[in-house]
Amino acid sequence: xxxxxxxxxxxxxxxxxxxxxxxxxxxxxxVVGAGIWLAFLEDRAQRAxxxxxxxxxxxxxxxxxxxxxxxxxxxxxxxxxxxGLVNPTATQHLIRAFVMGWAxxxxxxxxxxxxxxxxxxxxxxxxxxxxxxxYGLYALCAWLSLVVISGIVAFMLSPGAGWTTTHAMxxxxxxxxxxxxxxxxxxxxxxxxxxxxxxxxxxxxxxxKPRILKPTALFTLAGVLLTVxxxxxxxxxxxxxxxxxxxxxxxxxTGLAQGFRWALLGLGAYLLPALLxxxxxxxxxxxxxxxxLLGLLLACWGFGGFEWIRxxxxxxxxxxxxMYSNGIRVxxxxxxxxxxxxxxxxxxRTFAASKGDxxxxxxxxxxxxxxxxxHTRDGYRSLKVLTASNTAEDNVLLxxxxxxxDPALNPYLDRxxxxxxxxxxxxxxxxxxxxxxxx
Amino acid sequence: MTPxxxxxxxxxxxxxxxxxxxxxxxxxxxxxxxxxxxxxGGSLIAAVHALRGKPEDRDLVRRLAPMLPxxxxxAITLGIAPLLFVQLIYGPFFYTASVLMAVPWLALIFxxxxxxxxLYRFVGSAGSESLHAFSGIAGALLLLSVGLMLVNVTTLxxxxxxxxxxxxxxxxxxxxxTADPTLWSRYLHMVVGFAAMAGLLLAGWGAxxxxxxxxxxxxxxxxxxxxxxxxxxxxxLVQQPAPVLDxxxxxxxxxxxxxxxxxxxxxxxxxxxxxxxxxxxPARAVWAPFWLGLGSTLGMILLRDQARDASxxxxxxxxxxxxxxxxxxxxxxxxxxxxxxxxxxxxxxRWAVQPVPAAGEEAP
Numbered sequence: 009x010x011x012x013x014x015x016x017x018x019x020x021x022x023x024x025x026x027x028x029x030x031x032x033x034x035x036x037x038x039v040v041g042a043g044i045w046l047a048f049l050e051d052r053a054q055r056a057x058x059x060x061x062x063x064x065x066x067x068x069x070x071x072x073x074x075x076x077x078x079x080x081x082x083x084x085x086x087x088x089x090x091x092g093l094v095n096p097t098a099t100q101h102l103i104r105a106f107v108m109g110w111a112x113x114x115x116x117x118x119x120x121x122x123x124x125x126x127x128x129x130x131x132x133x134x135x136x137x138x139x140x141x142x143y144g145l146y147a148l149c150a151w152l153s154l155v156v157i158s159g160i161v162a163f164m165l166s167p168g169a170g171w172t173t174t175h176a177m178x179x180x181x182x183x184x185x186x187x188x189x190x191x192x193x194x195x196x197x198x199x200x201x202x203x204x205x206x207x208x209x210x211x212x213x214x215x216x217k218p219r220i221l222k223p224t225a226l227f228t229l230a231g232v233l234l235t236v237x238x239x240x241x242x243x244x245x246x247x248x249x250x251x252x253x254x255x256x257x258x259x260x261x262t263g264l265a266q267g268f269r270w271a272l273l274g275l276g277a278y279l280l281p282a283l284l285x286x287x288x289x290x291x292x293x294x295x296x297x298x299x300x301l302l303g304l305l306l307a308c309w310g311f312g313g314f315e316w317i318r319x320x321x322x323x324x325x326x327x328x329x330x331m332y333s334n335g336i337r338v339x340x341x342x343x344x345x346x347x348x349x350x351x352x353x354x355x356x357r358t359f360a361a362s363k364g365d366x367x368x369x370x371x372x373x374x375x376x377x378x379x380x381x382x383h384t385r386d387g388y389r390s391l392k393v394l395t396a397s398n399t400a401e402d403n404v405l406l407x408x409x410x411x412x413x414d415p416a417l418n419p420y421l422d423r424x425x426x427x428x429x430x431x432x433x434x435x436x437x438x439x440x441x442x443x444x445x446x447x
Numbered sequence: 448m449t450p451x452x453x454x455x456x457x458x459x460x461x462x463x464x465x466x467x468x469x470x471x472x473x474x475x476x477x478x479x480x481x482x483x484x485x486x487x488g489g490s491l492i493a494a495v496h497a498l499r500g501k502p503e504d505r506d507l508v509r510r511l512a513p514m515l516p517x518x519x520x521x522a523i524t525l526g527i528a529p530l531l532f533v534q535l536i537y538g539p540f541f542y543t544a545s546v547l548m549a550v551p552w553l554a555l556i557f558x559x560x561x562x563x564x565x566l567y568r569f570v571g572s573a574g575s576e577s578l579h580a581f582s583g584i585a586g587a588l589l590l591l592s593v594g595l596m597l598v599n600v601t602t603l604x605x606x607x608x609x610x611x612x613x614x615x616x617x618x619x620x621x622x623x624x625t626a627d628p629t630l631w632s633r634y635l636h637m638v639v640g641f642a643a644m645a646g647l648l649l650a651g652w653g654a655x656x657x658x659x660x661x662x663x664x665x666x667x668x669x670x671x672x673x674x675x676x677x678x679x680x681x682x683x684l685v686q687q688p689a690p691v692l693d694x695x696x697x698x699x700x701x702x703x704x705x706x707x708x709x710x711x712x713x714x715x716x717x718x719x720x721x722x723x724x725x726x727x728x729p730a731r732a733v734w735a736p737f738w739l740g741l742g743s744t745l746g747m748i749l750l751r752d753q754a755r756d757a758s759x760x761x762x763x764x765x766x767x768x769x770x771x772x773x774x775x776x777x778x779x780x781x782x783x784x785x786x787x788x789x790x791x792x793x794x795x796x797r798w799a800v801q802p803v804p805a806a807g808e809e810a811p
Contacts, residue, residue: 010454014549077520086556096542104459108777130799177777354452362615
């Protein structure tokens with residue numbers, strides 16, 4: 009970690025990304041699916057000459073613009089801000105690796121906004137065919153932006169050997185989990201967008217309800233059901249170590265196992281909307297908005313669970329086999345273990361100097377740089393709690409043990425980066441850990 | 448002397464020459480700033496006229512308000528690209544500054560969403576009898592506070608000499624860059640610039656749509672705001688660090704010429720706007736100050752970049768020296784996407800301004 013550390017007590021800075029991301033990815037996928045749904049229903053309405061339905065869809069396009077422009081764009085910028093704060097080293101690496109990918113995605117987002125604004129603002133000037141084309145173009149731009157972003161997100165899980173040697177964007181983009189990721193995310197989009205549409209249709213005028221709810225419920229059902237094989241295909245494409253990390257941590261009382269169990273419950277909850285939407289197919293007249301909102305909530309929980317699993321499956325890396333979750337690149341570890349982390353990291357040195365350069369200050373500086381990306385001192389994944397029963401000597405031995413790069417000698421290596429520092433630096437961290445419990 | 452804690456740049460090479468990235472940064476930032484001028488400056492103007500409440504003010508607000516949400520949408524969308532290019536070129540400075548004031552920087556997102564929501568509420572009320580002027584004022588102030596966070600990070604990123612003290616003062620990243628003397632002068636210079644440019648855009652719209660009150664009101668905003676830049680602009684100038692101030696005042700360097708030319712254009716626009724804002728002035732009198740004011744803004748954007756590079760050069764950073772290896776494939780895909788988007792925009796904008804179809808044409 010070459011940058012200063014944002015030291016956020018109790019919650020930990022990682023959760024800031026988590027909270028903003030889950031809101032953003034839910035909205036981002038929802039608006040993709042909702043865009044496809046709008047084009048699908050507008051096409052049906054035009055074929056049937058259904059003016060009432062077309063007018064109703066105009067209102068949904070307006071709502072989508074509001075959702076997309078304020079909260080989609082706002083939380084999207086929020087993710088950028090958050091990842092830059094929590095892991096600036098990794099963010100910079102990803103931006104350098106994929107700058108044109110981000111730029112292409114930006115163009116597509118601009119296309120999304122432009123088509124939707126013209127559709128909403130100039131609706132009365134548009135001919136029906138032009139409206140249909142605009143609905144279609146909006147959906148296309150939104151989906152293509154998903155297609156582009158998926159490449160970068162999937163890269164973090166499976167960058168592939170090709171990229172690590174060439175550093176060419178194409179080699180990183182078309183990685184092992186890319187296609188499964190695009191398929192899975194596309195189907196999740198259909199489900200979320202469909203549930204949002206059902207929530208809107210639930211309060212539509214009674215005469216209009218069946219014409220909205222029946223096709224929308226089938227659209228949603230398709231999204232939910234298609235997610236199942238896509239999810240399985242995606243999981244099978246995980247790098248073996250990532251798959252083992254997930255499967256090997258489903259039992260037990262560790263925080264990781266509990267997290268996986270919550271995520272798995274979420275995946276189960278994701279399927280429940282498949283049953284709820286049947287109400288919309290068979291009894292559209294009695295279908296109510298809260299049913300769709302409940303379904304949307306369950307689906308977001310499931311999708312959040314999936315995103316959590318994907319994030320955790322990268323452990324101990326932020327970019328698998330390239331950069332550890334604390335921003336240290338794999339090839340830097342040997343140098344830090346030989347020549348020391350502090351002499352090569354200006355910000356860790358600056359922090360230690362600000363606290364008098366004592367052993368404890370150096371230990372705290374090292375801990376901030378190498379541990380706080382995932383832990384807090386006394387809140388989430390509390391180091392104080394995790395080391396409460398350790399003696400001072402245990403703590404030193406623990407950190408010195410984390411220097412081992414052989415998985416047979418370092419049992420934490422599958423989920424935690426090795427300690428990148430000298431024996432002496434490990435001792436300082438051990439001392440600081442003991443000081444958390446007053447030892 | 449202890450070396451300053453400036454992080455090393457990322458080891459990956461830039462995907463194109465730094466000069467090309469700089470050009471993209473300047474172009475996208477200019478587009479972003481134009482949208483911000485209209486969206487944020489326009490919100491401020493609309494809210495103030497809504498408070499005045501006279502019939503001509505209400506009419507002005509009704510006409511101006513529908514443009515504002517789209518302008519803010521494009522301000523956000525167009526702001527993403529320069530943020531990307533800034534991170535690419537000036538990453539070590541940008542990230543360090545943002546982490547050191549993490550909480551106010553993160554607050555930007557919530558201020559933005561709250562401000563935008565209130566703006567929608569204000570705009571939604573523009574067509575009704577009860578105009579929500581308070582929402583307009585609160586929305587405009589929240590959007591302006593987003594600018595304050597941006598100015599904080601921008602100014603802090605130029606002052607590595609302040610970083611260690613900033614980090615020691617607040618390890619949780621709670622503190623803004625208040626130790627920097629340029630913070631408030633730069634912020635006020637920017638906010639007043641928004642009002643001036645929004646006024647000018649309003650005046651241009653008034654001349655185009657033959658709306659005399661919009662034309663005059665817009666020019667008055669431009670005149671008042673630009674005249675006050677004598678205070679804010681001079682304050683900002685004299686507070687620049689010595690190497691930057693020397694460069695700006697030497698009368699020979701590109702930065703100095705840019706400053707004097709754009710200031711001269713702004714002053715000329717101001718003097719031409721005064722007669723153009725009088726009652727009997729023809730609509731076409733707007734265009735000379737309009738284009739001069741726009742030219743002055745473009746010059747100031749260039750000047751801002753020159754001053755940034757001069758500030759960072761004092762700390763040994765030269766963006767032109769960053770190593771690169773051009774990635775032609777991804778550049779080609781970007782160019783194709785850009786061309787596709789440009790065609791799409793031309794087509795849909797033509798649709799957006801075509802006449803409303805006759806009743807018989809409506810049938811699908």
